[in-house]
Amino acid sequence: MNVAEKIEKKIGRMEEGLTFKYEQLGISKEEYSAATKATERLIRKGLIKRVSKGVFYKPKKSRFGELKPREEELLKPYLFEGNKRVGYITGNSLYNRMGLTTQVSNTIKIASRSKRISTKLGKVEVKPLKSYVDINDKNYYLLEILDALKDFKIIPDLDKKSGIKLMQSRIQKLDPKEKKTLIKYALEYPPRVRAFLGAIMSVNSKGEDILSLKESLNPLTSYNLGIDDAILPTASQWFIE
Structure with a gap:
């Protein structure tokens, strides 16, 4: 079986809507040159689509036409x-x-x-x-939370009161171990993130150890996030204004 036949057979068994690279085609690096020509032929046939150089997907068919991943x-x-x-x-x-x-x-x-x-x-x-x-794979969703807190002030079209409720809800759904890890990661982020996380977690604190967040902050520094105690009751306790 030549390279083109191997690739077509492999792609034929792939699930629609998933992306792949040459590494997923079951070929050696020495066969990549031949694979380039084979994938070009499959693109012309409409069997696969190119996302970017060396990255492809098998289009998913529906009654409305092809669906992108x-x-x-x-x-x-x-x-x-x-x-x-x-x-x-x-x-x-x-x-x-x-x-x-x-x-x-x-x-x-x-x-x-x-x-x-x-x-x-x-x-x-x-x-x-x-x-x-x-x-x-076990921590990226925690970093997403911290990124949102970091960029909170510059997120376009953000309603701050609703946004804080969304973040509170997301944090409250974490289990104790996840909350502990979130705090640990927050210590690697800028001080405004630590202050913001501490203020949110202290609203409904159920014994989480947020002391490390407070101790990491300079009490002479304030963090201008455009948030007051009317929006977040603990804001001023965490030097947020």
């Missing part, structure tokens, strides 16, 4: 190295998904500790951002 799926090759997560989507794309803004950005930010991720998906530009801690 979800944003997260399109970016999956950049978020993972093999099966290891090395990045996550952040910025306004994340905050839109969280319900903090209705605006849709034509720029997607990907945070990563180990690599600089920069590419284009059609008209959408993907820009890199350095993460504050190492990323894995």
Whole structure:
């Protein structure tokens, strides 16, 4: 069986709507050159689509026509190295998904500790951002929370009162171990994030150890987030104004 036949057979067994790279085609690196020609033929046949250089997907068919993969799926090759997560989507794309803004950005930010991720998906530009801690599948959702707190003041179209309620709800749903880890990661973020997290967690504190957050702050420094005690009752206790 030649390379083209191997690739077509492998793709034939793939689930529709999932992205893949040459590494997922069961071929050796010595066969990548032949794979380039084979994938070009499959693109012309309409069996696969190109996302970006070396990244493809098998289109999902519906009665309305072809469906593109979800944003997260399109970016999956950049978020993972093999099966290891090395990045996550952040910025306004994340905050839109969280319900903090209705605006849709034509720029997607990907945070990563180990690599600089920069590419284009059609008209959408993907820009890199350095993460504050190492990323894995068990912690990226906690970093999403901290990123939202970090950028809270600059999230477009944000209703601060509703936004704080959303963040409180998301944090309250974490179990005690997750809350402890969230606090640990917050200590790696800028002081305003630690203050904001402490203020939110202290509203309905059920014994979480937030003392480390308070001790990490300079009591002579205030954090201008445009939030007062009417919106967040504990704001002034955490030097937030």
